[in-house]
Amino acid sequence: MTDTAPSPDERARAATLIDGARAANERLITSLTDLWDELVASSDGSNADDEHDPEGATIAFERERLTESLARARADLAALDQAAARLADGSYWTCATCGGPIAPARLEARPTARTCIACARRR
Numbered sequence: 001m002t003d004t005a006p007s008p009d010e011r012a013r014a015a016t017l018i019d020g021a022r023a024a025n026e027r028l029i030t031s032l033t034d035l036w037d038e039l040v041a042s043s044d045g046s047n048a049d050d051e052h053d054p055e056g057a058t059i060a061f062e063r064e065r066l067t068e069s070l071a072r073a074r075a076d077l078a079a080l081d082q083a084a085a086r087l088a089d090g091s092y093w094t095c096a097t098c099g100g101p102i103a104p105a106r107l108e109a110r111p112t113a114r115t116c117i118a119c120a121r122r123r
C-alpha cells in the first residue's frame, strides 16, 4: 500500500462531501429559481414601458444578478457531478494535468478540484 492510495474511509468521506455539496447546490438552485419566478411575476405587473422608472432599473439589475448566480450554481453542480463520476471511476485522487496524486486535504477543502496544488498554481 502506498501513502497516496485513498483508504475506504477517505473514499466514503469524499462521497459524503460531494453528496452534501450537491444537495446544498440543488437547494440553492431551487431558491434562486423561486426568486426568479417572483421577480418575473412582479415585473410583469409593473409599468415596463418606463425605462426611467428607478424600480425598473432595480429589477433589471436584480435579474442580471440572479442570472449570474444561477449560472454559477449550475456550473458548480456540473462540476460536482463530474467529481462524483471521477470518484466512481477512481480518477478522483489523480491530477488531471500531471497524473500525480491530489492531496486528500485539498479534495476535502475543494471536492471539485481536478489538479494537484502544484499544477493549480502553475496555471
Ligand SMILES: [Zn+2]
Pocket (backbone or CB within 6 Å): 095, 096, 097, 098, 099, 100, 115, 116, 117, 118, 119, 120
Ligand atoms: Zn498535477
